[in-house]
Amino acid sequence: MKKILIIEDNVEIRENIAEILELASYTVLTAENGKEGMETAIAHLPDLIICDIMMPVLDGYGVLHMLQKNEQLWNTPFIFLSAKAETAEIRKGMEMGGDDYITKPFNTTDLLNAVASRLKKARQISKVTSLTLYGLNTLIHAATNKEIQESMKENSETQRYKKKQEVYIEGHRPCCLYYIMKGKVRTYKRNEEGKELVIGLYNEGDFLGYTALLEQRAYSENADVLEDAELVIIPREDFEALLFNNLGILHKFIQLLSRNVTEKEDQLLGIAYNSLRKKVSIALLSLYKKYNPSESENYSIDMSRDSLAALTGVAKESLIRTLGDFRDEKIINIKEGRIYITDRKKLELI
Numbered sequence: 001m002k003k004i005l006i007i008e009d010n011v012e013i014r015e016n017i018a019e020i021l022e023l024a025s026y027t028v029l030t031a032e033n034g035k036e037g038m039e040t041a042i043a044h045l046p047d048l049i050i051c052d053i054m055m056p057v058l059d060g061y062g063v064l065h066m067l068q069k070n071e072q073l074w075n076t077p078f079i080f081l082s083a084k085a086e087t088a089e090i091r092k093g094m095e096m097g098g099d100d101y102i103t104k105p106f107n108t109t110d111l112l113n114a115v116a117s118r119l120k121k122a123r124q125i126s127k128v129t130s131l132t133l134y135g136l137n138t139l140i141h142a143a144t145n146k147e148i149q150e151s152m153k154e155n156s157e158t159q160r161y162k163k164k165q166e167v168y169i170e171g172h173r174p175c176c177l178y179y180i181m182k183g184k185v186r187t188y189k190r191n192e193e194g195k196e197l198v199i200g201l202y203n204e205g206d207f208l209g210y211t212a213l214l215e216q217r218a219y220s221e222n223a224d225v226l227e228d229a230e231l232v233i234i235p236r237e238d239f240e241a242l243l244f245n246n247l248g249i250l251h252k253f254i255q256l257l258s259r260n261v262t263e264k265e266d267q268l269l270g271i272a273y274n275s276l277r278k279k280v281s282i283a284l285l286s287l288y289k290k291y292n293p294s295e296s297e298n299y300s301i302d303m304s305r306d307s308l309a310a311l312t313g314v315a316k317e318s319l320i321r322t323l324g325d326f327r328d329e330k331i332i333n334i335k336e337g338r339i340y341i342t343d344r345k346k347l348e349l350i
Helices: 011-022 033-045 060-070 087-096 108-126 132-139 147-156 210-215 236-245 247-273 276-289 305-312 317-330 344-349
Strands: 003-009 026-032 050-051 078-083 099-104 157-161 166-168 176-189 196-202 221-237 334-337 338-341
Touching: 003 011, 003 033, 003 247, 003 338, 011 026, 011 087, 011 108, 026 033, 026 247, 033 050, 033 060, 050 060, 050 108, 060 087, 078 108, 099 108, 147 247, 176 236, 176 305, 196 247, 196 276, 196 305, 221 236, 236 247, 276 305, 276 317, 276 338, 305 317, 317 334
Parallel strands: 003 026, 003 050, 050 078, 078 099
Antiparallel strands: 157 221, 166 221, 176 196, 176 221, 334 338
């Protein structure tokens, strides 16, 4: 059952809303002011919050502001409660990131429709970054503006890329968002001497190239294809229009951006301080987890030694020597260039 938090200082209104939602089979939490509401939200992580604007201790704007700073709660659908005379206040709340509002007095149908609509939209947005082919259709369907939906359907095209073909190049300005329908893609940087360092791996169902779009700058890395791939091209204008019309989707891509930054920081620390064996083991495990989500025992890593060395951040010769050691220790097996992990626990211990 979905949990809904009601933050309302008027006892009669709070109990009325709670009774309606409970009859509709929702689990209901209540709070009489913003401060208590935030404490309840942090403790119980509700699926949706209904919040009055004018309250003592902490008003509705303050609650929304604090929610947006909390990583666990910032995507929680937020519905303002407002009196009809507070049109300017409603507009302010929506500009701050509120998802909807219910005017007081309200009828039961409006309340239940608003709650059901926001929960449905939240489910759609949560699937935008899921590693399935459903992700693109979900992204399009999550657009609240019908014109944007139609534009994305009409303007998005699928392009096929051959193995090692460039998708985009460092220094070029982005003109679109990429969605991987099939295949694998890597992003990498190259120094003045031509040495490569892989900084990102992408699989079917992943979005690619959104960092430069969100930051409105040129690409800071290169992207090429690890195996034959099919990519859907979403024009920049459509992607930006979608972000401006749906705060939840904007939050999702900002989360992706933040996660990528954290992963790159960990990667750089690993390259700087980890031992050779640990660097290679981390690279093998990251490939195994990224491209083998079902954890099939027959999965093999099919990547050139140059690319694997670029991902690991070590010289090719050192990589080959370490792979040989792992093979002798029966941690991996190598057949026709493909790497099979035979003892994952030992690899994780390294």
